[in-house]
Each structure stands twice: as C-alpha cells, then as structure tokens.
Amino acid sequence: MIEIKNIHKTFGDRTILEGVSGTFQPGDTSLIIGGSGTGKSVLLKCMIGLIQPEQGQVLYNGRDFLTGDEDTQKAIRREMGVLFQGGALFDSKTVRENVRFPLDMLTEMSSAEKNERADFCLQRVGLEAAAERMPSEISGGMKKRVGIARAIVMNPKYLFCDEPNSGLDPLTAIKIDELIKEITDEFRITTVVITHDMNSMLEIGEKIMFLYRGRKLWEGTSETITQSHVKELNEFIYANKLLRDTTQE
C-alpha cells in the first residue's frame, strides 16, 4: 500500500501541490487525473523520489520513502517499476537490453537467467519478436510496451505510469490500458496511473483522484465519478463531447 500525506511542493513562488493526501491499495489501478498543469506529474515525481517536496510523507507499506535512510530508499526503489511518458528507453541499447538493464545493474543473476526473464517480460507485452530491434526502429506504442516490460522485469510491488496513452491512437491506447490492468491484477501490484484520458478513466480506473490547481478536489471510483457535484471535475469530464452526449442519453 502507498500512502501520501500532506504533500506540498512549490517552484519559486508558484505553488504546484498544496497538501495532497491519498492511499493506493495493492491490486488496484488508481488514477490521478486532472488538466494540464495541475501538478499530476509533479505528484508522481514526488512519489518516486525524483522531486523532493517541501512538506509531506510518502509511505510504502509504512516505510517513509522521503526521509528514510539510504538502504530503505534503495529497497523501496527496487520494488518500483516506472513507465515514463515517452517510454524513456535507452537509445543505445536494443529492446532486450533495455528490459534486461535493471537485472544487469541490480541483480547477481546469470546472463542466461537475465535473458530468460527479459524474454518472459517481452512475451508478456507481446513484443518477443522485437527483442533485437533498437528503440528508434519501433513505434510509440511499442516503446510504451517495452517500457512496461522494463518496469515489471524486477517483479515490482508498485507500478507507476505517467500518461501511458499520450501520443497513441485510440486502439493502441486501449491495448496499453488493458495491459496495465492485466499486469496489475496478475501480479497484484499497487498501480498508480497519471492520465487525462477519459477512456482510461472509465476502462481501468478502480480508484480515481482528481487534482485541480495542486489540490485534491475529489476522490472516488469510475462508477461514482459521473455523479459528482464538483463543478471543476464535471467541467473536466464533460469537456469530452462524446462522453457528454452519452451521459445525457
């Protein structure tokens, strides 16, 4: 379980996050939604330790990640898998080498074992045939899938996805969503997804947190989100014409 408590972050005189708190349960796909510039990505970066908030706590099964000692932070990092917005694949390495990379750096496994594990993860995301290709030779959707394979190669307990659907066509976006959901259920991972994609919200969002101007304005499930009376949330959801029309019907 991940708990975030009272996260505050400012850049200069701009307040980005203002006392955001929440809980993310194992086996759930939790979504953090909100418009551009509401602090979603900053919150994610605070949770994975890329940005240090001025105030607040991030607890992984009760262990404080931000103020914990080096060993605690290292141990928690080993339990994390992160899918970055553009995949963040290493350009100079093949797809298999990218997936193998965490094993190379963080484990004492033999080369054969590493390859076997990397191939299993690539197979899991349906990319075993692309193992020898370079990141520049594969599509955006494939990069995301390789990113997922790399994120799960260390058997993480926590999976973070930063806008996994951005820049993808609707069909590929759905496939990525389904993959994230399947992996979350299969390995009982605590998954946190940052998105502003309404399809994702309805498809995979078991628990949803809505951020507005750095503050948590609403929290609930995909079933209850359409009944919300929060004006800002409704404006955000029904900006999508299709969703607006469907709900009105």
Place this chain on the structure above:
Amino acid sequence: MLHLGRYFIFLGTLFRNREKFGVYSKLILDECIQIGINSVFIVSIVSTFIGAVTCVQTAYNLVSPLVPLYIISVIVRDSTILELAPTITSVVLSGKVGSNIAGGLGTMRITEQIDALEVMGINSSSYLVLPKVVASMIMFPLLVILAGFLSIYGGYIAGTVAGIITQEDYIYGLRSDFKPFSITFALIKSVVFAFLISTISSFKGYYTSGGALEVGQASTAAVTNSCIAVLGADFLLAQLLL
C-alpha cells in the same frame, strides 16, 4: 559563482554511490572508442595542416640569412609540442567531443532516460559521466601524441616538398637542444584539458531542461565554456610548470 558551485557539487556526485568496477570497464571501453578512435581522423587532418602551415609561415618570417634554416624545425617542434598539439587538439576536441557529450546527456535528460536511471536507484551522474571523464583522460594524451607526431611530420613534408628546408636541416633542428620535459608538459596539459572538457560538457548536458532547443543551447555552451576553460588552464599551467 552559482554555476561554479553547482559544477563542484556535480563533480562530487560522480564519486558517490559508484557502481561495480565491472560495470564501468565496458562503458569506459565504449567511450574510448567514441571519444578517442572516432576523433583520430579530425585530429590527424588538423594537426598535419597546422604543422605544415607553421613550417611555411616560420620560414616566411625568417628573413635574416644569419639565422640557420634548421631553426625552422626547432620552432615547429617546440610550438607543436608545447602549444599546438595539446591546445589546438583540445580546442578541436572540445567542439567534437564536448558537443557530443552535452548533446547526448541533454537528450537523455529531456527524454527522461536519466530519470529512469535514478528511479532504479542508479547514480546516474556517476554511471553516465564517470566513464566519459576516465575515457577522455586516457584518450586525449594519446591523441595529443598522435597530433604532435603528425604536426611535425606535416611540417617536414611541407618544408621539404616546397624546398624551404632540406631533410637533413629539418631533422637536425628537431634534435637540436631538445628538452624532454616539453613532452611531459604536453601530456600534463592534455590530461587537464581532457578533465575540463569532459566534466564541463557533461555538467552542461546533465542539467539541461526543456526541449530540443535547450539541448542545442547546452551543446553550444559546453563548447564555449570548455574552450575558455582550456585556454585559461593553458595559461595557468604554462605559468606554473615552465
């Protein structure tokens, strides 16, 4: 001053939480090829022509019949070993290698590849930068030796083909009053310049933020700052060691 402080903190991070030696050995080898072997062509061309031009221009300036011709090769030798080979090679490499390092790291930064390393618990600056620094400090002296040799040889070819100086005079001049410390001085300079160019370029690239435009700006700043640092260090080393 703020940048200078950040630069020194950055240097400190290179040696903190390092990875296993085995990880670095392969990376250093890769960087040696990237930084050293891939620069042989440009260094060869530049140094050969500089030696040739130095020979021709020295001869042009020696108008007195009282000055023996072998002085031309003495000047070519000393200017090459003391200054042209280490400094000009380093300025050329600050353009080629410096922009490559800054551009590469800058791109890794904006495409979140550095973040991906950090999230895995890997010290990204040490993993990415230390091999470049070590490889530069290994390869720059070798490139300077090559540049010195080719520059003197370029002077020899230009001098003898153009009929400026005879082969015997040129070789006599090369051997005349030779101080072996010049070689040591050139190699010390090349190691210092290698460190400056690789660390300054890495610093500029590593802290890039924004997009493609900023990566270009980081590359330009890396080359400019490296050149200034090389020239400043050149003067300091000359004052301290000669």
